[in-house]
Each structure stands twice: as C-alpha cells, then as structure tokens.
Amino acid sequence: MAIDNATIARRYGNALFEVAQEQNSLAETAAELNELKAALNQEPGFVNFMTSPQIDEKAKKDTFSALTANASTLVSNLLNMLFDYRRISNLEAIIDEFNRLYDQERKVVRAVVRTAVELDDQQKDTLAKKFAEVEGANQVILDAKVDPSIIGGVIMQSASHIYDGSIKTKLEKIKRLLLKR
Structure with a gap:
C-alpha cells in the first residue's frame, strides 16, 4: 500500500523536528532547511533529475554528494535517507511540515x-x-x-x-x- 505525500511529509517532518529539538538545534536546522528550499526553488529540475529512471545512479549520487557536502549531520542524514528510500520528491513538503511545527513551537x-x-x-x-x-x-x-x-x-x-x-x-x-x- 502506497503512502500519500501528506503522510510522508508529516512523519518525516515530525521526526526531524523532534530530533532537532532534542539536539537544541531548531533554529539552525530551520535556517539550513530554508536555504535548501530556496536552492530547490532556483533549480526546479533537481527533483526530476534525482527521480528520473533515465539518469545514471552514479550521476545522481555525485550530484547528491555535492548537495550534502556542507550540510549539518542532521540535514545530511535526512537527505541521505530520502535519497535511499527514493523519497527526495517529498523534500519540499517535509521542509514545509518542519517549518509549520517550528512556527507552532515559537507561536x-x-x-x-x-x-x-x-x-x-x-x-x-x-x-x-x-x-x-x-x-x-x-x-x-x-x-x-x-x-x-x-x-x-x-x-x-x-x-x-x-x-x-x-x-x-x-x-x-x-x-x-x-x-x-
């Protein structure tokens, strides 16, 4: 049974929020995720590239390595997990869910x-x-x-x-x- 995008975003966004909260890195994680979202918005073809079956896996991994090179451990782990589970297309929705929870936390x-x-x-x-x-x-x-x-x-x-x-x-x-x- 396939899980819908909203459920995926809620689960990953909530898990990411909880880990960032435990590590006292909510503000840093939010800033990093928003930078990442801005980069995704500037390169709308990135998700298509990463999810395309026509693109060689090595090319995807090389591109992905460049993306995670300067990321924090937490965000890097998220990105690697999304890549491994082929959920990179959910990244923007996950960031939005994290931001929603972060806003709620700060009122x-x-x-x-x-x-x-x-x-x-x-x-x-x-x-x-x-x-x-x-x-x-x-x-x-x-x-x-x-x-x-x-x-x-x-x-x-x-x-x-x-x-x-x-x-x-x-x-x-x-x-x-x-x-x-």
Whole structure:
C-alpha cells in the first residue's frame, strides 16, 4: 500500500523536528532547511533529475554528494535517507511540515493579507500586531497581496482564521439583504 505525500511529509517532518529539538538545534536546522528550499526553488529540475529512471545512479549520487557536502549531520542524514528510500520528491513538503511545527513551537503565525492598495510598512506592522493579539501569537508574518477586486478594506487569512473586512463583502451582504425582500 502506497503512502500519500501528506503522510510522508508529516512523519518525516515530525521526526526531524523532534530530533532537532532534542539536539537544541531548531533554529539552525530551520535556517539550513530554508536555504535548501530556496536552492530547490532556483533549480526546479533537481527533483526530476534525482527521480528520473533515465539518469545514471552514479550521476545522481555525485550530484547528491555535492548537495550534502556542507550540510549539518542532521540535514545530511535526512537527505541521505530520502535519497535511499527514493523519497527526495517529498523534500519540499517535509521542509514545509518542519517549518509549520517550528512556527507552532515559537507561536508564530503566517497570514496572507489582501488589500485593494499597497500597504506601507507601518500599516503592515499595525495589522500584524493586532492579528497577533487575536491569534494569541508572539509574532505574525504577513504576506501582503494587492487585490483591487475587494474595492477597499482588508482580508486576513491564517491557517485557522479568516477575517473579511472588505467593502466587496459588505456590498454583497447588502445586496443579499435587499434581494430577500
């Protein structure tokens, strides 16, 4: 029976998080994994190369050795295990799961904020502080997006909450009320 990608990411990400926590290296491991993820994003063909049956195993091992040369023991062991078990295609999802657990540990919430116009830094800081109070978080990291279709106001979305204060939504509510009569 095949295991789905989400289950693989949860299991490996959780195991990696627990080992990093035991070794008191959460911050270092997170930084190293995020560097690795950035490198993967710059080389989107890497996973295809590593998983392709047409590529010689020696070429894959040589490439992989270069990748793990400067890695910490923990990350190197993870990468080698993923390579040996042919799960390298799950690497990005495993990193995302580790980051989710790391954020949870530090009470960091990631949220997307959509506004009709670009927000300045002070507005972003104010929104982040208010949203942190609502979420009970130590820090909120905002991903600001401009969406002119909301007309005005703000929509904030985290993994657990959606707050919609957009003019578009308010107009839609008024429209529904008028159409009921």
